[in-house]
Every structure is written in C-alpha cells, then in structure tokens.
Amino acid sequence: MDDRTYTADAEPGETVTVAGWVHEIRDLGGIAFLILRDQSGKIQVKFEKDEMDDDLVETGLGVHRESVVAVTGDVEEEPRAPTGVEITPDSLDVVAEADPELPLDPSGKVDADLSTRLDNRTLDLRKDEVKAIFEIRAEVLRSVREAFRNLDATEINTPKIVATGTEGGTELFPITYFGREAFMNQSPQLFKQLMVGSGLERVFEIGPIFRAEEHNTPRHLNEATSIDFESAFYDHTEAMDACETVVTAAYEGVAENCAEQLETLDLADEFEAPDGEFPRLTYEEAIERINATGELDEQLVWGDDLPTEGEHALGQDVGEHYFITDWPSEIKPFYIKDHDDDEQLSTGFDMMHPTMELVSGGQREHRYDHLVEGFEQQGLDPEQFDYYTKMFKYGMPPHAGWGLGGERLVMTMLGLGNIREAVLFPRDRQRLSP
Structure with a gap:
C-alpha cells in the first residue's frame, strides 16, 4: 500500500490511510471505537453511528x-x-478476516501458557x-556486530553440517548426508581457528x-545462536578484554x-549497561567463595565442575558480570x-552473569604436537580431524577467542524466566514445530 501512513505518524488535519490489525472494539451505544494496531503503535477510529453510513458502521463494528x-x-x-488523536473514517476495507475463535489473546488481557504461545x-x-523482546534482540545483534567491526574483526560463515563433532561426545545430532554419516555442528570452534591462521587473522x-x-x-x-570471536596473536587476557567490550x-x-521497548517491559528504570571492568576470579578463588x-x-574440591547451585551462590556474592x-x-x-609454567592449569575462562554462564573461551593450543596430544588425552582420534590438525603444521599463530550464547545474553539482560522467550521458534527435546 503505497499511500499507507503508520499510526504513529498520523497528524491532526491530515487525511490518511492506515492499515493493521483490529486490536479492540468498544461499543458505547451511540458512539463506538475501533482500535487499530500496526508496527508503530495503535490509533483510535471513531464511529458516530447516527452521522455515518450504516454499512460503514456495520462493517467497522x-x-x-x-x-x-x-x-x-x-x-x-x-x-x-x-x-491523543483519532480517525473519523470515510471508508474501511476488511483485507483479511480473522477467525473469531483465537487460540490466544494478543491483547494480553487473557494470559496463555508458554506452550500455547509458542x-x-x-x-x-x-x-x-x-x-x-525481539526488537531488543535485533538491537543486541546489531550492536555486537558493530563492536566486532570496531575490533577490526571480519564476519565469517562456517559449515553447519560436518563430518566430525567439534567436541565429540553424546551431544551430536547425526544426519544422513548422501549415504554417509554426518553431524550438525556443535560450534564453529575448529573453523574459526583455521581462519585465524589465514590472512583474515581476526574473525567473528x-x-x-x-x-x-x-x-x-x-x-x-x-x-541456539552462538556469537563467536577468534583472534590471532591474542592471549586469553586480551580475549577477555574483547568479550567485555562486546557484551x-x-x-x-x-x-x-x-x-x-524497555518501557514496554517495565525495565526502563532499572536497566543499565555494565560500568567498568568485569571482576576476574581464578577457578580456585571461585570454589573457595562458593564454599x-x-x-x-558438599564442599567443592579442585577439579569439580561448578554446579548450578554453586554458580547461583557465587553470582549473588559477586553481583555483576x-x-x-x-x-x-x-x-x-x-x-x-595450558599455562606455560603449569600444565595442570589451563588458559580457559568463563564469563558469567550472576545467574548463569554466558561465555566459554580461552587461548588455543597452536603447537601441532601439543594439539595432537590433547586429542589423544581426551579419547579423540586425531586422524578424524586431519582437516583441522594438518593446518597447524603450516604456521599457526598463537590465538584466543570465545563463544557467547545469544539467547542467554538476551535472557539475562531482560530477566526472562525461560530462554525460549528469547527465541522465535525454539527447538528443544519436545518441540520440532512450528
């Protein structure tokens, strides 16, 4: 509709055509109102029954x-x-009639459970x-891309169908690929590492x-949506700096x-960006503070992974990212x-919101012999990853990076109760449609 005016742009004294959804109808007897909603907001359409064409009133109401x-x-x-404005209609066309029995109430007056909503x-x-929520999610991704470009990183796209899993284990989705077994990729980890060994050096x-x-x-x-970064000639501390900058x-x-949008979500008064550097605790300090x-x-000991309850306790104690x-x-x-002076200690790091983990990262092993040894120590066959490991023979620089969960970032930013609220069409163990 070339002549369409958004409801937010309708000004007194103008003759306009607005188009959208019937949000609500209020019939007060001699006068009635239709509330029309479009992308930009809502506008009131007034029907004075005694002064208007009967067919127009009948159609509108x-x-x-x-x-x-x-x-x-x-x-x-x-x-x-x-x-603050209203439209007195000269014409009203029904473009697409809705079924009177709606599966949920878009006005929000009647609540629906999350399953029905999805x-x-x-x-x-x-x-x-x-x-x-999704307008904010779009802004998060726009801002993140801008931050990466300010770090001189090049955006890349890596395969989502792979011959071997990034990390192995039982978390792989197998698929049939022209008669061969393949998998849905768990992470762009190996491919983004290969890219820092190319002429690109810094990628996201x-x-x-x-x-x-x-x-x-x-x-x-x-x-899920992963926000990934990798840079040649970075160590783990510089990777954390970049992570802090992007978040x-x-x-x-x-x-x-x-x-x-923040006003709509009742977050305008409490929302604020992180101010200053994020605290950096060693793993040892973390388990001591949790204990x-x-x-x-039970008290945590060295080598334990952090349970969810421990993360929550530590997050409340720290009180920020x-x-x-x-x-x-x-x-x-x-x-x-691993650290050069202590092979029992890795350069790995996690970045945490007070309620959950958002980021996993670290400096990567760039030395071929050490990399192959790491595969073997974790029960993986290096030959299955030959496309990856062989490139470390041809001059792989030191590098570091991380992966950030996009939905978790939005979830924690807005205080959502379920991560599925930050996904248009979630995929979990029960949900494959829509």
Missing part, C-alpha cells in the same frame, strides 16, 4: 478482532484517545511485550549451533536505542592451551 483492515479518514486531535508464535508476537560469526542436550530446563536449547556494547546499544557461602551440601579464569586443564576441551 462487525469485524472480528485481529482481522486486517485498511481505514481512510481525517485525523483529528482528541486528548482522551490513547495516542504453538501460535505469530499471534504471540502481536503482543507489545513479546514484540519488544553469529550463527546457529546444535547440541543434543539431554537437559530440558528453562536455560537449555537444542538449537558492554550490547547493553549500551539497547540502552540508547530501545527506550520504548564460603554455605549454600552447597564476572570471569572465572585458570580452570583445571582436565575439565577444559582439548584445544584450550
């Missing part, structure tokens, strides 16, 4: 909620209207609060990853460009480099 309509008329100032995601996104990728997780919790997905930029972008909280039934560094080598992947 008889149309079902969520039908798509186009209205042409004069815009007038009306302080009592929700947006089954009817198109209708669900007609709610201002839900739409706001934002794309899907797939994990056959057995977990079915409010913070786990089987298809802070995401918050700053939302604070600057999503004021309306000191007394929240766990923070890093856990210097993890034991034995519990980090084969490609993470």
Whole structure:
C-alpha cells in the first residue's frame, strides 16, 4: 500500500490511510471505537453511528478482532484517545478476516501458557511485550556486530553440517548426508581457528549451533545462536578484554536505542549497561567463595565442575558480570592451551552473569604436537580431524577467542524466566514445530 501512513505518524488535519490489525472494539451505544494496531503503535477510529453510513458502521463494528483492515479518514486531535488523536473514517476495507475463535489473546488481557504461545508464535508476537523482546534482540545483534567491526574483526560463515563433532561426545545430532554419516555442528570452534591462521587473522560469526542436550530446563536449547570471536596473536587476557567490550556494547546499544521497548517491559528504570571492568576470579578463588557461602551440601574440591547451585551462590556474592579464569586443564576441551609454567592449569575462562554462564573461551593450543596430544588425552582420534590438525603444521599463530550464547545474553539482560522467550521458534527435546 503505497499511500499507507503508520499510526504513529498520523497528524491532526491530515487525511490518511492506515492499515493493521483490529486490536479492540468498544461499543458505547451511540458512539463506538475501533482500535487499530500496526508496527508503530495503535490509533483510535471513531464511529458516530447516527452521522455515518450504516454499512460503514456495520462493517467497522462487525469485524472480528485481529482481522486486517485498511481505514481512510481525517485525523483529528482528541486528548482522551490513547495516542491523543483519532480517525473519523470515510471508508474501511476488511483485507483479511480473522477467525473469531483465537487460540490466544494478543491483547494480553487473557494470559496463555508458554506452550500455547509458542504453538501460535505469530499471534504471540502481536503482543507489545513479546514484540519488544525481539526488537531488543535485533538491537543486541546489531550492536555486537558493530563492536566486532570496531575490533577490526571480519564476519565469517562456517559449515553447519560436518563430518566430525567439534567436541565429540553424546551431544551430536547425526544426519544422513548422501549415504554417509554426518553431524550438525556443535560450534564453529575448529573453523574459526583455521581462519585465524589465514590472512583474515581476526574473525567473528553469529550463527546457529546444535547440541543434543539431554537437559530440558528453562536455560537449555537444542538449537541456539552462538556469537563467536577468534583472534590471532591474542592471549586469553586480551580475549577477555574483547568479550567485555562486546557484551558492554550490547547493553549500551539497547540502552540508547530501545527506550520504548524497555518501557514496554517495565525495565526502563532499572536497566543499565555494565560500568567498568568485569571482576576476574581464578577457578580456585571461585570454589573457595562458593564454599564460603554455605549454600552447597558438599564442599567443592579442585577439579569439580561448578554446579548450578554453586554458580547461583557465587553470582549473588559477586553481583555483576564476572570471569572465572585458570580452570583445571582436565575439565577444559582439548584445544584450550595450558599455562606455560603449569600444565595442570589451563588458559580457559568463563564469563558469567550472576545467574548463569554466558561465555566459554580461552587461548588455543597452536603447537601441532601439543594439539595432537590433547586429542589423544581426551579419547579423540586425531586422524578424524586431519582437516583441522594438518593446518597447524603450516604456521599457526598463537590465538584466543570465545563463544557467547545469544539467547542467554538476551535472557539475562531482560530477566526472562525461560530462554525460549528469547527465541522465535525454539527447538528443544519436545518441540520440532512450528
């Protein structure tokens, strides 16, 4: 519709055509109102029954909620209207009639459970609060890309169908690929490492990853969005600096460009970007602080992974984003480099929100012999990864990087109760459609 005006742009004194969805109809007897909703907001359409054509009134007041309509008329100032203006219609066309029996109420007056909302995601996104989440998510990705470019990183796209898993194990999704076994990629890890050995040197990728997780919790997905970074001639401390920069930029972008969405979500007063450097705790310091909280039934010892309850206790104690560094080598992947002066200590790190882990990263092992040895120590066959390992024979620079969970970033940023609320069409153990 070339002559369409968005509701937010309708000014008193203009004759406009607006198009959108019937949000609500209020019949007060001699006068009635149709509230029309489009991408930019809502506008009131006034029907004075005694002064208008009967067919126009009948059409306008008889149309079902969520039908798509186009209205042409004069815009007038009306302080009592929700947006301060209203339209007196000359014509109303029903573009697409909606079924009167809706599976959920897009006005939000009647709540629906999350499963029903996800089954009817198109209708669900007609709610201002839900739409706001995905407008913020889009701003997060825009801000992250800008931050990466400011770090002189090149955006890449790596394969999502692979012959071998990035990390092995039971979290692989097998598929049949022209009669051969293949897998959905768990991470772009190996490919982005190969790229730092190329002429690109510093790269980032934002794309899907797939994990056959057995977990079915409010913070786990089987298809997720990974925000990845890798740089040649970086060590783990410089990689953490970059991580801090990118996460802070995401918050700053939302604070600057999503004021309306934050207001819709009732977050405007409390939302703020991280200020200053994130604390950096060693793994040893982390387990000591967790043990000191007394929240766990059993004390953690060196080599233990951090249980969810321990992460929560530490997060409450720290109270802001923070890093856990210097993890034991034995519990980090084969490609993470050990400290030169202590092979029991890795350069691996995690970046944490007070409620959960967001980032895993570290300096990578760039020496061919040490890399192959790491494969063998973790029970992996180096020959299956020959496409990867052989490139380390041809001049692989020291490098470091990380992967950030996109949905977890949005979830923690907005305080969402379930990670599925940050995904348009989630994929988990039960959900494969829509």
